[in-house]
Amino acid sequence: MTVAEAIEMKSFILYSEAIMNTMLLSYNRARKDFDVAQARVKERLDKLAMEVLGKNAASEKYQSLADSFLAREGVELLDPIDLSADIEQRQTFVE
Secondary structure: OOHHHHHHHHHHHHHHHHHHHHHHHHHHHHHHHHHHHHHHHHHHHHHHHHHHHOOOOOHHHHHHHHHHHHHHHOOOOOOOOOHHHHHHHHHHHHO
């Protein structure tokens, strides 16, 4: 490997590391937002269950209510480009 190639490789690795850090930051922010949204949905479900079923609700009734509520109000984290796998691949390359 020539000196020019080594310099180019070093620049490429630094650039790839910067991209990876940006991707990781965005992915972690999305995961945090997802976790917060899931917690809010869970709180709303618990509040609804207390209002509808009361304290002595059978688990079967609660499960039925929870299933229908989560089907309507649940949140999902969509990752169509599989960002976590891309981040792992870049981490392996940088190391």
